[in-house]
Amino acid sequence: DAKTTQPNSMESNEEEPVHLPCNHSTISGTDYIHWYRQLPSQGPEYVIHGLTSNVNNRMASLAIAEDRKSSTLILHRATLRDAAVYYCILRDGPNFNKFYFGSGTKLNVKP
Amino acid sequence: DTGVSQNPRHKITKRGQNVTFRCDPISEHNRLYWYRQTLGQGPEFLTYFQNEAQLEKSRLLSDRFSAERPKGSFSTLEIQRTEQGDSAMYLCASSFFAGGTYNEQFFGPGTRLTVL
Numbered sequence: 611d612a613k614t615t616q617p618n619s620m621e622s623n624e625e626e627p628v629h630l631p632c633n634h635s636t637i638s639g640t641d642y643i644h645w646y647r648q649l650p651s652q653g654p655e656y657v658i659h660g661l662t663s664n665v666n667n668r669m670a671s672l673a674i675a676e677d678r679k680s681s682t683l684i685l686h687r688a689t690l691r692d693a694a695v696y697y698c699i700l701r702d703g704p705n706f707n708k709f710y711f712g713s714g715t716k717l718n719v720k721p
Numbered sequence: 722d723t724g725v726s727q728n729p730r731h732k733i734t735k736r737g738q739n740v741t742f743r744c745d746p747i748s749e750h751n752r753l754y755w756y757r758q759t760l761g762q763g764p765e766f767l768t769y770f771q772n773e774a775q776l777e778k779s780r781l782l783s784d785r786f787s788a789e790r791p792k793g794s795f796s797t798l799e800i801q802r803t804e805q806g807d808s809a810m811y812l813c814a815s816s817f818f819a820g821g822t823y824n825e826q827f828f829g830p831g832t833r834l835t836v837l
Contacts, residue, residue, distance in 0.1 A: 651830075652828075652830055653725075653814070653829050653830050653831050654764065654812075654826075655827075656825045656826070656827075659825075695763075697763055708769055708777070709764075709766065709826065710766065711756075712763050713761070713762060714763050
C-alpha cells in the first residue's frame with residue numbers, strides 16, 4: 611500500500627486558512643486520496659476525497675498536484691472545533707477495502 | 722442517533738481474561754471494519770466483513786482474536802487471554818459498498834481496553 615508523509619503537527623490561528631500538506635510520491639494511478647480527521651476522544655470522520663481534480667465540499671477543499679505526488683487539505687477558516695489529527699490516506703480504487711492510516715498531522719488552533 | 726455505536730466504551734480487565742466488544746453499524750451498511758489504535762498512532766486495520774462474510778484479516782489479528790458478524794448486522798470482536806499489549810482503542814467502522822462506487826467509512830466512538 612502506498613505510503614503518505616505528513617508533518618507531525620501544525621498550528622493555526624482561529625478564522626485563518628490552514629493548508630495541511632501530504633506527500634505520496636509512490637501513488638499509483640488508481641489510488642484515491644482521502645482525508646479523515648479525528649477529534650479528541652472520537653473515532654475518525656470523513657473530510658474529503660479525490661482522484662485527480664481538485665475537490666470542494668462544505669468542510670474543506672482538496673488540492674491535488676498535477677503529478678499526484680502530493681496534495682493539500684485546505685480549511686478556509688479554521689475554528690477551535692477544527693483542532694484534530696488529520697490523516698491523509700491512499701486507497702486502491704477498485705477494491706475500497708480498507709484504509710492504512712499514518713500518524714497524521716495534529717492541528718492546534720489558537721483563539 | 723443513527724451512527725455507528727460500540728459497547729462498552731471502556732473496559733478494564735486483568736491479563737489472561739477474555740473480553741468481547743460489540744459494534745452496531747449503520748443499518749443499511751453491508752461492510753463492517755475493525756481497527757485498533759494505540760496512543761499517538763493512527764488506526765490499524767484488523768479485519769472487515771461484507772454482510773456476514775469475513776473477507777480479510779490483518780496479520781495483526783493473532784489467533785487470540787476472533788471477530789464475527791453472524792447475521793450481517795452487528796459484529797463482535799473477542800480477545801482471548803488478554804495481554805498488556807492488547808491495551809488500545811478498538812474502533813469499528815461501517816460503509817455501504819456497491820460495485821466500484823466510493824464508500825465513505827463511518828466510525829464509531831471506539832472501545833478503550835486497558836489490560837492490567
